[in-house]
Amino acid sequence: MTERIPCIREGCPNTILPATAARTSGYCMPCKQEMEREERKRYIEANRRDVNLYADITDPVEVLKIMHEPQVRDPLIRYVPYEQSEEQVYLSLSVEQQDQMKDYAMQRIHAGDEDIGKDILIYLVCYHDISLSVEIPELLEQEIYYPAILYKSAPVEVRDRLLQQVSTDDENRNHILLMLAQIGDDEVVQQFRQWRQSPPSWASELYVAPEHYTTEAGWELTKDGQRRELFITPSYSLYKVKDYKVKESEATNVAISGDSLSMLTPSTNCCPWCGGALTTLINLDVKHPALWDVSWHAERLQIQTCLICSSYGVVYMELDAGGEPLWSSHNVMPVGMDEIDLDDYGKLAPDAGLEFRIADASRHAFHASEWAMEPSLSQVGGHPGWVQDAEYPTCPSCSARMKAVAQLDWGEVEEYGEGMYYMFICEPCQMTAVSYQQS
Ligand SMILES: [Zn+2]
Ligand SMILES: [Zn+2]
Ligand SMILES: [Zn+2]
Structure with missing residues (x-):
């Protein structure tokens, strides 16, 4: 048997065959590979250069074109990020620049770069609510059927065509129903009502009844067949500030919004299921313009929940006589919750909520609706950014679908x-509910 010899690297306990040692100058394979990796890293660090694709570019349209272009991956290049986020650049576009981006998107689609073109159109629709009525017939010609939000502004002829197509086009029916839900005008509402009264033959092939599709566009068909919105408007972004401690002492407007909003405050009430302290996710003055359309019988809208338990199932809260949140007797414990160990969960940092502010101005209602496009998601008002399918809880007291009032992106909190x-x-019913979704 050949005798193994120790690896020559200091501190390495491995032994190797003499034949290996001859090939590796005495090092074991793990050591040799690690040394090669380090060598490569030193080489990259010594030879890497910064590339600023945005140098001397001031036109936001040009900036966005670069942002949408896939970058060549090269470890020797460090791309300098633009000073603003893609979302910020989009929001800065003038009406004329929005049109330029729209034309550019259509060019890319015609050139075969469908994904880039679609992405641009989604941002324009979500962030600026632009109309694509001229472009929609072309999109359909290119057989682009999703995302459905692009079809919100479909002209009447297209709507009528889709209302025909949905009964024959088995392959695209799912998409067409979502598109019709986005269009959601009187004609569409009437069609969904008819489908509910006498389900079409193709309805049995769907996972849910046709009228259920409307919830993906943020509305429902009421018992008497009317359209009812499932989220409040306007939408106000909840954003984070850096160095909130500094800012609080110097800025005056922060003091005002700090008064009207507080977030992520621990409650003295405990969760009857897991025993942990309840948390008030948001606590907003009902006079804030974000809540102008909300009828609430207290001075503040407080949405309280158990952070742990509501990630397993919907948690409902009622209002007590003093207008304070109260654990609802309607709550039904999800299976397995009695085995939750609080020690498995971290504690929320006491200042987690202090960094949040509510925007001074409202934004478009569908700004955050395309979750996967990574918009700033936390908000009061506006269409929810569903991570999964739309899921509006049913009020346990009156059985109506509850309205979405706010959402909080946990990636921003912890x-x-x-x-x-x-x-x-x-x-x-003056009832609140909190649910949770993740990818
Ligand atoms: Zn070694
Ligand atoms: Zn709990
Ligand atoms: Zn109710």
């Missing part, structure tokens, strides 16, 4: 946080 908390209300 360093390794993920998923989203969705907040809902039932105004007639």
